[in-house]
Amino acid sequence: MQSRITYILFLFISVISYGQVNLTVTPDKTSYSGKDVVNLSxxxxxxxxxxxxxTKLRLPDFSKFNLIGTGSVSNGFVDPETNTVISQSITRLALEPKQKGKVKIGSFLITINNKIYKTEPFDIIIKDVEKKAAVASASKDVYLNMEIEDRDVYxxxxxxxxxxxxxxxxxxxxxxxxIxxxxxxxxxxxxxxxxxxxxxxxxxGNMASQVLAVFxxxxxxxxxxxxxxxxxxVNSYSNKNKIVSNKVKINVKKLPEGSPEYFKNAVGNFNVSVAxxxxxxxxVKKPINVVVKVSGEGNLKNMELPKIAESPDYEIFAPKITSHVTxxxxxxxxxxxxxxxxxxxxAGEITIKTEQFAFxxxxxxxxxxLGQEILAVNTFSHDQIMESRTTVEKVNEYTNNFLETVNTPVLKTTSFKVKEKSKFHWNILLTNITILSGLFIAYLLFITWQKKRKRAKEIIPSKHLGSVAETENEIRENLKTDLNDYFSYLENLKxxxxxxxxxxxFxxxxxxxxxxxxxxxxxxxxxxxxxxxxSAIAEEYRVLSQKIQIExxxxxxxxxxxxxxLKAIVNLYSKISK
Structure with a gap:
């Protein structure tokens, strides 16, 4: 008797602990109009x-539908009474019917422990399907499907x-x-x-797929x-067909109330800096470059950037926008x-502020x-900058100015310019002294040559002066400068x-x-x-002058x-000097 009770007890325990697999499919309703979406769980x-x-869940033939959305969720728990692990997976499909009448939805299949489980096929009723060119309008064998990752966004x-x-x-x-x-x-x-x-x-189901684009x-x-x-x-040997994917509706939530007054349209996570x-x-009265940088993740390309606030301490010009976004x-x-x-x-300390920014x-x-970003800049007058320079810096400045004023655009005198250095270098000073000495000797030789030339001219008898018009033309020709020298020098500087x-x-x-x-x-x-x-040359001169000022x-x-x-300068002044 005791052995029978033990056998029954073990049998009962094995029945309780025996697992099972349930696969079911349920539509939200059995009858749909042509504009309804068929939702399957x-x-x-x-x-x-x-x-x-x-295996993954295998779908039936959905050639009579457009698959417009999918989603799944999985969870698991342990039944405290039976101590059994229960796992549950729910998959939802959104289908758009392409034809009316009674439509059969086939079996869903899955393989577990080498056994195939399937659902029973069932019928749904579709009334008055509205024909659309949304899917496979040109080919019954190929169709596109667009899936949205998150349909509920701000x-x-x-x-x-x-x-x-x-x-x-x-x-x-x-x-x-x-595409x-x-x-x-x-x-x-x-x-x-x-x-x-x-x-x-x-x-x-029995159809293959491939991802064409992500956007x-x-x-x-x-x-x-x-x-x-x-x-x-879809290109074939005989013709070229067009196919269009499904349309997808998403719920765009309005941004919460209580936004700051200066909030515009920045959504994401950002940082602002100014330098x-x-x-x-x-x-004073000389331009400086100030960069306002917004970095982070979000709608960077279509958001409104914080501008620099206006102030009587400085003038602002329109910025140049550059982006490095992936x-x-x-x-x-x-x-x-x-x-x-x-x-x-x-002169003095000026404060450059950005507009208040929030996201x-x-x-x-x-x-x-994020409030305002503040940049403090110390500005100096021209006299203050000159006074703050050391003796060597003043010598370098004098040398550079002297070289720049030499009236020979062919000679690259700017190559002799001395860059400002924080340390004292004797070789720079010696170079400057050598250059100045060479220029002084050249000046003395030039003066000597001019005196000799003047003496030679005094010996030569004077020529006939000619008429006033001839004299004016001769003076103009003597004053005329070879513009090609300027053009070559401008090209080197460019x-x-x-x-x-x-x-x-210029x-x-x-x-x-x-x-x-x-x-x-x-x-x-x-x-x-x-x-x-x-008038054409005059107008071209006016336009070029404006371009020069803007650039x-x-x-x-x-x-x-x-x-x-440079091309415009060469073209215009070549015409003028003819």
Whole structure:
């Protein structure tokens, strides 16, 4: 009797501990209209720890539907009463019907411990399907599907979209080309990658799939936003067909209330810095370069950058924006810099401030106030800078100024210029003394040569003076300077990127040409050109003068822009000097 009780007890315990597998599929309803989305819930429940899932969930043939969304969640727990491990996996599918009538949904399959489990097929009723050119409009064998990683985002927050191509014939994948990402006013789209992935032979039942593109979306308006379909072409030997993916709706949440007054549209996580990148001391009425940099992760490319606040202590010019941003599957990262040209108006310490800046952090769901960034700059007057220089620096400055004023544009006198040094170097001083001595000796030789020439002229009998007009022409020819020397020197300065000396040399060229025609001001010279060279030359001279002024005070000068400016100078002054 006791052995029977023991046998029954063991039998009962084995029944309790025996695991089981349940695979079920449930639609949200059995009858749908043409505009409804069919939502299926597939539940896989495993009781017992001895089971091992060997394959992924295999889907039935969905050729009569557009798969517009997928999602899954898994959890597990231990039943305290039976001490049994229970794991549960729930997969949800969103399908868009392509035809009306009674549609059969086949069995879902999964293999566990070498045994295939499947659901029973069932029918649903579809009424009045609205025909769309959204999926496989040109080919029944190939269709596109767009999946959105996160359909519930904040305004100006990024979400990742993945474009896949499905087909029963893998050979069709290489024929899909010319992918065009969606465009919409309330949406900013940035490509992440157009690299094709490896082919998944059983991603959707009996259909293979391949990832064609990954791109990033930034919705900039709150509400339900419909993402337009992505189009592509399927090229065959006979024709070229167009296919369009499904449309996807996402819920764009409005940013929480209580934002700072100066919050604009920055969503992510950012840092702001401001720095003076000018190497020389700040001097009154001379420009310095100040850079405002925003770095971090978020909507960097379409956010409003904090500007430099206006102040009577300085003047601000429009900045040059440069960006170093990478777009990846984890978001948009990098930095954007605004390079400002600022001219101080007074000597002493001036404070350069940025506008107040705040951003919304989606991870913490809070606004972050960074306030203002402050940069203190000590500015000096011209006299203060001259007084602060050492004796050696003054000698170097005198030598450089002397070399720069030598009236021979062919000689590269700037190569003799002495750079400022913090230490005293005897070789620099000796070089300066040698140069000055050589110039002094050359000056004495020049004076001696002039005296000899003057004596020779006194011996030669005077020639006939000729008429007044002939004399004026002769004087003009003697005063005429070879412009090719200036052109060559300007080209050398442009190649060496010595733009400050470039514009100084141009002013010398302009003054020299005006002096040849006995003109003093720019307006008089323009009138002279219009009368003698034509209105076209005068207008070209006016336009070039404006370009010179704009490029001269630009914070950053490009080699291409300087090359075009030099060509314009050579072209115009060659015409004028004819």
């Amino acid at each position: 597939i539940v896989l429940e495993i009781e017992g720890s001895e089971y091992s899932q060997q 305004q100006d927050q990024a979400t990742i979209a993945v474009l896949k191509v499905y087909s029963k014939n893998m050979d069709n994948f290489r024929r899909v080309k010319n 065009h990402l969606p465009k919409q006013d309330d949406l900013d789209v940035y490509p992440v990658s157009f690299a094709k992935s490896e082919i998944d032979p059983s991603d959707n 990033m979306l930034f919705p900039n308006e709150a509400g339900y936003v419909e993402i337009p379909g992505v189009s592509a072409s 003076n990148i000018s190497k020389e001391k700040a001097e 777009v990846g599957t984890t978001g948009m990262k990098g930095e954007i810099s605004a390079n400002y040209l600022i001219i101080p108006n007074k 919304f952090d989606p991870s913490s769901k809070e606004y972050v106030d 190649d060496n990127e010595d733009y400050e000396k470039f514009f100084q040399t 002013e010398e060229l302009d003054n020299e040409v005006k002096r040849q025609y006995s003109q003093s001001s720019m307006e008089d010279f323009r009138s002279f050109l219009e009368s003698n060279k034509g 001269k005070y630009a914070p950053v000068k490009s080699p291409e822009g300087m090359e075009e400016l």
